[in-house]
Amino acid sequence: AQPLAPAPKAAPLRELPWAQLNFLHTTDIHGWWGGHVQEASFSADWGDYISFAKHLRDRADADGSDLLLIDTGDRIEGNAIYDSSKPRGKFTYEIAKKQNIDLICSGNHELYKAESADGEFFHTVPDFKGNYLASNLDIINPNNGRRQPLAPRYKKFKTKNQGIRILAFGFIFDFTGNDNNTFVIPVEQTVKESWFKDALRDKDIDLILVYGHVDVRSAEYALLYKTIRSAQWDTPIQFFGGHSHIRDYKIFDSTSVALESGRYMETIGFMSIDGLRTADSDKRPAQQQKSKVTFSRRYIDNNLFSMHHHTKKNETTFPTEHGLNVTFAIGEARDSLGLGERYGCAPHDLWVSRRPYPHDESIFTWLDTQVLPQSIKPSERNKKAIIITNTGGIRFDVFKGPFTKDTKFLVSPFTSGLRYIKDVPYKSASRLIKLLNNEGPILDMMKDGNTYLQPPEHVAAQYRPDMYIASQSQELHSYTAQDQTPLLGGSEDELFPGYTTHDDAGKDGDDTIHQVIPFYQVPNCVQANIGFNTGDEDKPEVVDVMYNEFIQKWILLGLGYLGESYTSEDTHSYADGKSFTNIMTEWVKEHWDVASEECT
Numbered sequence: 062a063q064p065l066a067p068a069p070k071a072a073p074l075r076e077l078p079w080a081q082l083n084f085l086h087t088t089d090i091h092g093w094w095g096g097h098v099q100e101a102s103f104s105a106d107w108g109d110y111i112s113f114a115k116h117l118r119d120r121a122d123a124d125g126s127d128l129l130l131i132d133t134g135d136r137i138e139g140n141a142i143y144d145s146s147k148p149r150g151k152f153t154y155e156i157a158k159k160q161n162i163d164l165i166c167s168g169n170h171e172l173y174k175a176e177s178a179d180g181e182f183f184h185t186v187p188d189f190k191g192n193y194l195a196s197n198l199d200i201i202n203p204n205n206g207r208r209q210p211l212a213p214r215y216k217k218f219k220t221k222n223q224g225i226r227i228l229a230f231g232f233i234f235d236f237t238g239n240d241n242n243t244f245v246i247p248v249e250q251t252v253k254e255s256w257f258k259d260a261l262r263d264k265d266i267d268l269i270l271v272y273g274h275v276d277v278r279s280a281e282y283a284l285l286y287k288t289i290r291s292a293q294w295d296t297p298i299q300f301f302g303g304h305s306h307i308r309d310y311k312i313f314d315s316t317s318v319a320l321e322s323g324r325y326m327e328t329i330g331f332m333s334i335d336g337l338r339t340a341d342s343d344k345r346p347a348q349q350q351k352s353k354v355t356f357s358r359r360y361i362d363n364n365l366f367s368m369h370h371h372t373k374k375n376e377t378t379f380p381t382e383h384g385l386n387v388t389f390a391i392g393e394a395r396d397s398l399g400l401g402e403r404y405g406c407a408p409h410d411l412w413v414s415r416r417p418y419p420h421d422e423s424i425f426t427w428l429d430t431q432v433l434p435q436s437i438k439p440s441e442r443n444k445k446a447i448i449i450t451n452t453g454g455i456r457f458d459v460f461k462g463p464f465t466k467d468t469k470f471l472v473s474p475f476t477s478g479l480r481y482i483k484d485v486p487y488k489s490a491s492r493l494i495k496l497l498n499n500e501g502p503i504l505d506m507m508k509d510g511n512t513y514l515q516p517p518e519h520v521a522a523q524y525r526p527d528m529y530i531a532s533q534s535q536e537l538h539s540y541t542a543q544d545q546t547p548l549l550g551g552s553e554d555e556l557f558p559g560y561t562t563h564d565d566a567g568k569d570g571d572d573t574i575h576q577v578i579p580f581y582q583v584p585n586c587v588q589a590n591i592g593f594n595t596g597d598e599d600k601p602e603v604v605d606v607m608y609n610e611f612i613q614k615w616i617l618l619g620l621g622y623l624g625e626s627y628t629s630e631d632t633h634s635y636a637d638g639k640s641f642t643n644i645m646t647e648w649v650k651e652h653w654d655v656a657s658e659e660c661t
């Protein structure tokens with residue numbers, strides 16, 4: 062763990078259901094290689110994960126089982142290690158490749174910008190040669206300008222100890238927000254391609270493995286399941302998903318399941334399968350496929366308490382030399398970026414989802430009542446404006462105490478600035494937010510294009526209403542991330558807050574037994590008014606409509622629906638393109654005294 066990270070707390074744990082074939086799964090790491098330096102539950106780093114995987118590989122080698130490591134993309138954007146380095150990604154590729162990942166693929170964040178897609182081409186694909194698959198993703202080769210698959214479409218291989226014959230595919234969901242140097246081939250088209258159909262004709266397969274940056278409950282995985290099942294009626298199919306930032310497990314049928322393992326290095330997903338046939342089954346009758354294939358899952362809280370327990374190691378015997386070197390390299394990268402630099406001191410916690418919106422402790426209420434109105438100056442001629450920003454641009458909570466360079470990028474990693482359209486009739490501008498937030502044509506188009514404006518876990522929750530219901534019945538707890546105090550062996554009240562996942566297999570998936578964390582709905586977008594109040598008698602005739610540039614398409618479409626026809630030609634950059642991230646940080650410097658009591 063990183064030197065500043067809090068020590069993990071002891072808590073009641075469920076065991077790993079170790080079996081014939083075992084998997085460790087990470088997804089949506091978003092640059093959190095250093096783990097969470099403010100949260101004890103997730104305080105292990107990539108170096109610890111390397112040691113953890115090594116011990117479990119040794120266990121597999123010792124008992125003749127197998128272990129495979131999988132990562133399903135979105136390794137970049139979301140943490141200062143990636144976003145504040147110059148060039149962005151300077152440390153990321155070096156850190157990632159230190160882990161021995163058996164199967165890896167791209168997420169959508171690798172594709173938003175041409176240079177990060179090129180980063181996959183020049184770094185991640187060669188670093189994980191033979192293990193990176195791109196079943197539905199092409200890139201323009203930067204060396205010759207020609208379109209080609211980013212990596213092989215699929216592979217067939219045999220596991221080291223059991224000789225299980227696996228056919229693997231690596232997908233990305235039907236993403237449409239990529240830059241023009243990559244091409245995401247819709248899954249519906251991919252399943253009709255001859256290479257895919259040919260691959261599925263192979264009958265000497267013990268397991269089909271579909272991993273991808275794809276929500277496990279998506280239409281894309283439903284279609285893949287249906288297509289594969291109709292070609293291979295009884296071969297077990299294991300899916301690994303990503304993108305929606307939640308822990309989830311879906312059961313398709315008695316021999317096909319899907320695991321999704323959260324976000325931000327909070328979760329190491331563990332999956333195991335027993336009873337698989339192997340290449341040697343015929344030669345070794347004792348190894349023949351058992352009558353029943355069984356699947357088990359566990360979501361491991363990413364901290365050393367869990368890791369020591371699951372490997373039966375301790376503080377002295379757990380860290381490997383390789384793991385320690387990586388921990389050290391991450392620390393050096395963090396130091397070289399000056400991530401401890403303090404910009405201010407947060408007077409209290411501000412939450413993305415743990416408080417309703419609006420609420421004094423909602424990060425969005427902070428934005429629309431303080432940061433935006435106190436920072437933004439509309440164009441000189443017209444001193445009135447509305448500003449709209451999407452909630453998905455805010456990626457993490459602010460904890461009471463120091464607001465550092467680290468915090469800045471955890472909360473707002475993206476480079477988008479603000480843009481504006483001058484003199485929009487107020488009667489239309491004032492109706493825009495409803496169109497962006499409520500049922501209607503814009504929301505339908507977002508769904509069709511697989512592009513959303515909310516934080517990903519909220520998009521996921523729309524299809525899993527129990528995520529809200531389960532937690533909203535809980536009363537609000539007044540705790541902070543730093544003062545989680547576990548009391549072992551007792552009732553729910555004595556546990557400390559954390560993940561309490563409810564998936565298709567029940568409520569026993571999490572390795573650590575926790576108290577429920579509240580999870581409240583947030584809208585797609587929030588709005589601040591500049592120079593007037595919504596309740597004012599005299600409404601302005603016209604206002605500047607200002608917005609985060611990431612949502613420009615939706616602002617123009619929305620205004621179009623409201624009878625105001627504008628194109629990108631009518632839009633202007635605010636403050637020479639200053640990023641929202643910097644606007645927020647300047648506010649913090651000005652309003653949250655760095656020397657205040659909370660930080661001493």
Ligand SMILES: Nc1ccn([C@@H]2O[C@H](COP(=O)(O)O)[C@@H](O)[C@H]2O)c(=O)n1
Pocket residue numbers: 135169170173304305451452453454455475476477512513514515516517611
């Ligand atoms: N420049 C960006 C990129 C993304 N977003 C928001 O993130 C959401 C997607 O996040 P994933 O980690 O699931 O890919 C997207 O829906 C946007 O809300 C953004 O605001 N700016």
